[in-house]
Amino acid sequence: MAGKAGHFVTDHASLLKACADGDKSALQQLMLAEGGRMLGVARRMLRRADLAEDALQESLVLIWRKAHQFDETRGSAKGWVYAILRNRCLTMLRREDREVPVSPGTLGEVLDDTTHQTILDEAFERLGTTSDLRQCLQSLEPGTRxxxxxxxxxxxSHGEIAGHLGAPLGSVKSWVRRGLLKLRECLS
Structure with a gap:
């Protein structure tokens, strides 16, 4: 629909209804109409381009999943979309506040090989004994797992893994790639 000075006006409510009905092109239209502005808002809130891009992507997924919850009697569709983005950004900021930045050199000192293996063992043990993921991970070679x-x-990163395992970088990359393929196959 044309608005002032011939500019295209997006009917956000109709797009959200179409998203709720499973129309993927509606989400794409919403992204084309608002994606740039949403990314700008996320960048201003998060002050990091990489986090802003993540926030935008996660927001679009939430919009898609929750479009059926939009109620135009409670507010505008555009406002609803930006509320989701704002909440996602705030969640990311809270998560960032809890993380303590550690330099890569310090991390290597903190996580010696014994501690590293203990953390991995504990994570693996937290998976239930009947967990499909645990069973699939057990089927992998120990180095790949x-x-x-x-x-x-x-x-x-692959480089850090190679350093801890004392293995060539190319080998680590292929272990991870093949291991993930096997996991995907096992879990499907």
Whole structure:
């Protein structure tokens, strides 16, 4: 619909209703109409481009999943969309406040190989004995399992994993790639 000076006016309420009905193109239209502004709001709130992009993506997923909850008698659709973005950003800021930044050199000192292995073992043990994920992880070679757990539990890069395992970087990358493929296959 055309608005002032021929500018296109987005009917946010109709797009949210279409999202609730499963119309993926409606979410795409909403992203095209508001994505740039939403990213700008997220950048101002989070002061980090990478977090802002994550917030935008997570917000769009939430909008898609919760579109059926929108009630135009309680407020505007555009306001609802930005409330979701704002709440996601605030959640991310709270999470950032709880994280204590540690330099990579210090992290290496804090997590020696014994501590590293203990953390991975504890994470693995927290999975229930009947858990599908645990059973699939057990089916992997020990080095592959340790590489995947190091990546997902400790957030290590391939290079950091290679350093801890004393293995070539290329080997670690292929272990993780093949291991994830096996996990996907096992869990499906």
């Amino acid at each position: 340790r590489a995947i757990l190091s990546s997902y539990v400790l957030g290590y």
